[in-house]
Amino acid sequence: QSALTQPPSASGSPGQSVTISCTGTSSSVANYNYISWYHQHPGKAPKLIIYEVTKRPSGVPDRFSGSKAGNTASLTVSGLQPEDEGDYYCSSHGGLSYVFGTGTTVTVL
């Protein structure tokens, strides 16, 4: 499977919202509800922040929300905070494998 497509960068001021898209195909996004999102700080391991399109693991703030429409999944970070800077990756699980997105670097201005 080909990598899912994300915009290279996104930015917002503290308190604002930013939305990141993740575009695939019917065989990678539209037909699956195993869409997840990860946040990665430089030099650190990715951290799971959204799974099954909309669900948040325990401890993840409700400022993070996920959605999906057709072949595109989206992550919205509301009320941006400085610690939200970093790289964000989407992922899809279908069949026997996983595919990740190309990654988006979020900057808090």
Add this chain to the structure above:
Amino acid sequence: EVQSVESGGGLVQPGGSLRLSCAASGFTFRSVWMAWVRQGPVKGLEWVANIDQDGIVTNYLDSVKGRFTVSRDNAKNSLYLQMNALRADDTAVYYCARDSGWGAHDYWGQGTLVTVSS
């Protein structure tokens, strides 16, 4: 506390071999699928392989099939990745990750760097 610690990375020549290890703690290792995910400078995050609880079912990224082998030792709470016939495009940080059962990886190790270069 859930923790995974990878080891075994390093510099290897093209065509060489390496064996990565991952020591897990803080959860019931024998009850979960485990995976290897890598992050290279060009391709970004890339799922490499996973293995079921009993070490019987394995799945691989097409580009590593026949070269990499994932295995586990539940008695030692350890996951392994044997990598043979290494190529330059295998250069990456390799992470050991726990499969959450929800189509996601909920805990990751800190990673170990593999560099394939002459």
